[in-house]
Amino acid sequence: MFVPALISLVLAQAPSLKESRALVDDLYAARSGPMWKRASVALKTKVGSEAGLGQVMAATRNSLGREVRVITESLVDANGGTLYRRVSAVTNWARGMELELAFDADGRLTGMTTRPAVKEAPTVTALHKTKTPLRLPFDGPWYVLWGGRKYDDNRHTPVPDMRYAMDVFIVKGPGTFQGSGGRNEDYWAWGQPMLAPADGVVVAVENGVPDNVPNQPRPGVLYGNTVVIDHGTGEFSLLGHLQKGSVSVKVGDRVVAGQQVARCGNSGMSTEPHLHYQLMDDAEWTKAQGLPAQFRGYLANGRLVETGEPLRTQVVSHAAVEARRETARESPAGE
Ligand SMILES: [Zn+2]
DSSP: OOOHHHHHHHHHHSOOHHHHHHHHHHHHTTOOHHHHHHBOHHHHHHHOSHHHHHHHHHHHHHHHOSEEEEEEEEEEEETTEEEEEEEEEETTEEEEEEEEEEEOTTSOEEEEEEEEOOSOOOOSOTTOOOOSOBOOSSSSOEEEEEOSSSTTTOTTTTSGGGTTOEEEEOOBTTBSBSTTSOSGGGBTTTTOEEEOSSSEEEEEEEOOOOBOOTTOOOTTOTTOEEEEEEOSSSOEEEEEEEOTTOOOOOTTOEEOTTOEEEEBOOBSSOSSSOEEEEEESSSOTTTOOEEOOOEEEEEETTEEEEEEOOOTTOEEEEHHHHHHHHHHHHOTTOO
């Protein structure tokens, strides 16, 4: 039986997007009062007091860090109540975090959870064809750990500016390092030249972030040391996690394709020396949308790709350099 009056009474109590957002604002601002007022009896019993709720909120806040940008938000019906889901880029987790507030049928807050985002961010640039003639920003063979357009292939995809980013490492034999792996120097990628992928002007540089001890990423400085290059095509390259003090260009410098701009490092939210590369539509990554980066003239697992996007598990290298090596091998006497 349909009872309009009752339905409208229940709906009146369900949280609106605006109310949910206000609670998240309270969470980040460490204001426990409004959340305590909204809390269900069960939640109040669980946390004991407003101070107890404040501690839960602080723990959540510490796991998220600062919110950089909101990616998606929604209200969905679940278990007779409502879930507010908000996917954000945050400073303490590189790849997008989902915060969920659960409300019961009376619109009372019953809990708060966080988990890594696992869905690709909405994108308006999927059909974008790269205008800049990009070459890979390194020489020699590198292994693509994360690359591609789907979350399963690329853990960057939940975050808009990283939507088409890639992480590359050097793998030799069984892995990315020799020895214990406890020092950055153990890693094959450490200190390797990082190159401008195309001509452009340097528009941002970060060079003072300490390199991490392997497997101890530093929250709060996402990309660590970075170089951002404006290619003059509406496209901007970002190279991240660079070695402290290795950036050899400054803002305003003109660079040419293949020019060394830094060395590979382990700064920011990075567990071991590797390169994070992304193409964007803005110099400022907190505002940018990621663009598909189609590189030209590279080998992927030994096969020439004239224009393409490196994919997870591929070993990729700049073809012209490989061709020069091949020639050198064929004519050892040289010319
Ligand atoms: Zn990355």
